[in-house]
Amino acid sequence: MSAPTASVIGGGIAGLATAALLAADGYDVTLLEARGVLGGRAGLWEADGYRFDTGPSWYLMPEVFEHFYSLLGTSAGEQLALERLDPGYRVFAETGAAPIDIVADFEANVALFESIEPGAGAELRRYVASASDAYELALGRFLYNTFDDPRSLIGPEVLRRAPALAGLGARSLHGLIQKHVRDPRLQQVLGYPAVFLGSSPFEVPSLYHLMSHLDFGDGVYYPQGGFSTIIDSIAGLAESAGVRVLTGAQATEITTDAGSTAGGSAAARRAKHGRRRRRPRAAATGVRYRDAQGAExxxxxxxxxxxADLHFTETALLSPELRSYPEEWWEQRNPGPGAVLVMLGVRGALPELEHHNLFFVDNWEDNFSAIYGNPSFVPEPASIYVCRPSATDPGAAPPNHENLFVLVPVPADPEIGSGGLGRSGSARVERAADAAIQQIAQWAGIPDLAQRIVLRRTVGPADFAEDLNSWRGGALGPAHTLRQSAFFRGRNSSTFVDGLYYVGGSTIPGIGLPMCLISAELVIKKLRGDRSGAPLAAPLSAHAARTAAGAAPR
Structure with missing residues (x-):
């Protein structure tokens, strides 16, 4: 019996992870990547001896990476050279107050909170204990859940926490934080993880305080060689499992057999895939693509x-009658933030900065309103993120030089423009970059920073839209507001095209590298008919998959 076949569109971490898992599960897999290189948002740019990660730079949720690698019979320790950062990150305030460091020692962080606000140390203990409890519940019940069966959401541990969970869903993250600490800087330290969710602490449900378990509990890590080593690792595992990777292959259409129920009756296949839905109008049969030479x-x-970005997949690769998420659905959605990225090569040392640095403006709420409001605009000054990987990784910059990666949150709006080398980007993008450089210089006490820059490249929202087919030029994906989280988010399979599945930051479970790894696993769970909220047992076994599904996978 020949192996079932799969086509995967997109060579970012979600596509590579899905391809690797499908191959391990017995599929004959071909992966199509439109660009000449793999990685997607987790890209790499090298110039003049500098190496820049062009996207994710926080290695969080290490247990998710470990579980993913275990599915493929290996481990994060075997694949990556991880280093725990200490301090995890440094926080600068607009007021000019001395920066504060969040370190690897939890008791030291408790003492720090107490020194800034009497009583805040004990409040931090309570807050992080609640965050860790919520995180444990999320891992066991929600994050690995396809939401195909409501019963998977119910269990003794959920029922026991039901009153608390209801309260966490009804209040904003900022509202919860205010109950624990009053100092604005401490509120910002507890609230900044909302940015990882593409939203603000004033909008995300307080259930997401679980994110504070990540830096205060798990800690912050860095893979030596940069985040491109994660992409290289997963790509290598995929190819070792037999995945054929085609770069320069731009998908132009998902082909279907309209009205087909190939692979079994529609009812049987819906039962196996585990979601009650309308009868599919078509079955996926493959992908049309254009190669780098323009041949079809x-x-x-x-x-x-x-x-690929879910909006692009639905509106560009499928005909209107086969779209689960048509344009009118997207009109009611929050795209999350855009970003201006600034990559700087700097002459000389920058001891004033740690590996991760957060620069917070005083009026935080107005800052978020500028980005998400209507009308929206680029805030100045902005709350920005600055990564200095050369603090940890000597290969990130030439000797006696430093590597800085700056992220300025802006509205998700391609009209802001694109970036470029030197100062060749759009006027609004370069102005945001200039403002960020000046802000770093003033707040961190590096008055000659601008004069020491020897390499500069910017990226703007238009680049995200053009290069990554990102909806509205968003940098991360749809924001994790209440109505865009969990089962309210884009699902992992099409309603109208049988055999078509979706992965990545715009689908369940959401934004970020760990979430993309989980979304890849959710496709395997759907193919197996696994409706539980638990992760799959490791390692994957193709034989077990056939037994679980009761038929050839489809």
């Missing part, structure tokens, strides 16, 4: 998985 090709497969 078509590849046939039993299933198709798109790791």
């Amino acid at each position: 090709h078509e590849i046939q497969s039993d299933i198709v998985v798109s790791a």
Whole structure:
């Protein structure tokens, strides 16, 4: 019996992870990546001896990475050279107050909170204990859940916490934080993880305080060699498992057999996939794509998985009658933030900065309103993030030089423009970059920073839209507001095209590298008919998959 076939669209972490898991599960897999390199948002740019990660730079949720690697019979320790950062990050305030460091020692952080606000140390203990409890529950019940069966959400541990969970869903994250600490800087330290969710602490439900378990509990890590080593690792595992990777292959259409129920009756397949839904109007049959020379090709497969931006997949690769999420659905959605990225090569040392640095403005709420409001605009000054990987990784910059990666949150709006080398980007992008450089210089006490810059490149929202097909030029993906979280988020399979699945930051469970790894696993769970909220047992076994599904996977 020949192996079932799969086509995967997109060579970012979600597409690579899905391809690797499908191959380990017995599929014959072809992956199509439109660009000439893999990585997607987790990209790499090298110039003049500098190496820049162009996207994610926080290694959080190490247990998710460990579990993913275990599915493939290996471990994070075998694949990556991880280093725990200490301090985890440094916080600068607009007021000019001395920066504060959040360190690897939890008791030292308790003492820090207490020194800033009497009683805040004990409040931090309570807050992080609650965050860790919520995180444990999320890992066991929600994050690995396809939400195909409501019963998977119910269990003794959920019922026991039901009153608390209801309260956490009804209050904003900032509202919860205010109950624990009053000092604005401490509120910002507890609230900044909302940015990882593409939103603000004034908008995300307080259930997401679980994010504070990540830096205060798990800690913050860095893979030596940069985040591109994660992409290289997963790509290597995928290819070792037999995945064919085609770069320069731009998907132009997901092909279907309209009205087909290939692979079994529609009812049987809906039961196996685990979601009650309308009868599919079509079945996926493969992908049409254009190669780097402009030639058109078509590849046939039993299933198709798109790791491309969900909006692009639905509105550009499917005909209107087959769209689960048509344009009018997106009109009611929050795209999350855009970003101006600034990559700087700097002459000389920058001891004033740690590996991760957060620069918070005083009027935080107005800052978020500028980005998400209507009308929206680029705030100045902005609360910005500055990464100095050369603090930890000597290969990130030439000797006696430093590497800075700056992220300025802006509205998700391609009209802001694109970036470029030197000062060749759009006027609004370069102005945001200039303002950020001046802000770092003033707040961190590096008055000659601008004069020491020897390499400069910017990226703007228009680049995200053009290079990554990102909806409205968003930098991360749809924001994790209440109505865009969990089962309210884009699902991992099409309603109208059987055999079509979705992964990545715009689908369940959400934004970030760990979430993308989980979304890849959710496709395997759907193919197996696994409706539980628990992660799959490791390592994957193709034989077990056939037994669990009761038929050839489709």
